[in-house]
Amino acid sequence: MKDPSKSPLGKPVTDESPLGHVPMSQLLQIPEKQLTVEVKDYLPDLETLTPVQGAIKIHHKGTFLEVVAQAKAIVTLVCDRCLAQYNHRVELDTTEIIWLEEPEDLNKADWTERELESEDLIERISPTGSLDLTQWLYEQLCLAIPPQKLCDNSCDGIAVKEEPAASSEPEIDHRWAALAKLKQQMSS
Ligand SMILES: [Zn+2]
Numbered sequence: 001m002k003d004p005s006k007s008p009l010g011k012p013v014t015d016e017s018p019l020g021h022v023p024m025s026q027l028l029q030i031p032e033k034q035l036t037v038e039v040k041d042y043l044p045d046l047e048t049l050t051p052v053q054g055a056i057k058i059h060h061k062g063t064f065l066e067v068v069a070q071a072k073a074i075v076t077l078v079c080d081r082c083l084a085q086y087n088h089r090v091e092l093d094t095t096e097i098i099w100l101e102e103p104e105d106l107n108k109a110d111w112t113e114r115e116l117e118s119e120d121l122i123e124r125i126s127p128t129g130s131l132d133l134t135q136w137l138y139e140q141l142c143l144a145i146p147p148q149k150l151c152d153n154s155c156d157g158i159a160v161k162e163e164p165a166a167s168s169e170p171e172i173d174h175r176w177a178a179l180a181k182l183k184q185q186m187s188s
Contacts, residue, residue, distance in 0.1 A: 019037065019039060019043075019137065021132050022035065022058055023129075023130040024125070024126075024131075027060045028060060033059065033060040033061075034057060034058060034059040034060065035057070036055055036057045037055065037056045037057075037058070039055060039071055040052070040053050041134075043141070044134070046073075046075065046141055046142070047076060048074060048075050048076075049073075050074045051073070052071050052073040052141065053071065054071030054072060055069070056068070056069045056137065057069075058133075063099070064098060065100065065131065066095065067095070067131075068094070068095045069092055069095075069140060070092060070093050071091075071140075072090065072091045073090050074089055074090070075088050075141075075145065076088075077145070077149045078149065079149055079150055080150060081151075081156070082156070082157050082158050086152075088146075090144045090145055094140060096140070097123075098125060098131065098136075100124070100126070100127040102126055102127065121139050121179075142179050143182065147183065147184075
């Protein structure tokens with residue numbers, strides 16, 4: 001009889017980093033169909049002063065994954081007003097649904113609305129594919145960073161004349177704009 005402690009449960013997802021790809025086939029082999037990954041890593045695309053620390057629980061529920069994540073990190077941001085760098089503590093405490101759908105199913109009419117909302121975010125993967133945990137966590141942390149970055153709420157900014165187009169929309173690049181928009185929708 002096999003030693004249960006040698007089940008895939010206790011093993012890291014990949015050899016390189018626990019924040020690797022989680023194959024759905026592997027997740028389904030686990031009796032509970034869920035896996036908790038401890039996070040203590042620097043993410044390649046996110047500059048943080050401290051490693052991102054936390055845990056991600058991935059639960060296979062047949063037609064979708066439920067992903068529960070708690071994570072925190074200190075990021076260095078640039079103030080929109082005074083352009084000074086400052087440290088910001090990002091905290092993530094979220095439960096997300098990732099649909100398990102084959103790509104060809106995405107043409108169905110009922111996907112249209114979700115397509116519009118999701119843009120670049122991982123919101124679905126193939127039932128036979130794998131979840132890229134690093135990318136997923138990166139996206140979630142980006143959502144947790146405030147779209148308007150202020151070193152302090154009372155920051156007076158640089159002592160020069162006001163920008164003429166001081167509209168309510170801060171200047172952010174396209175990728176951030178999509179994330180900011182989504183965050184706005186979620187919090188409203
Ligand atoms: Zn400032």
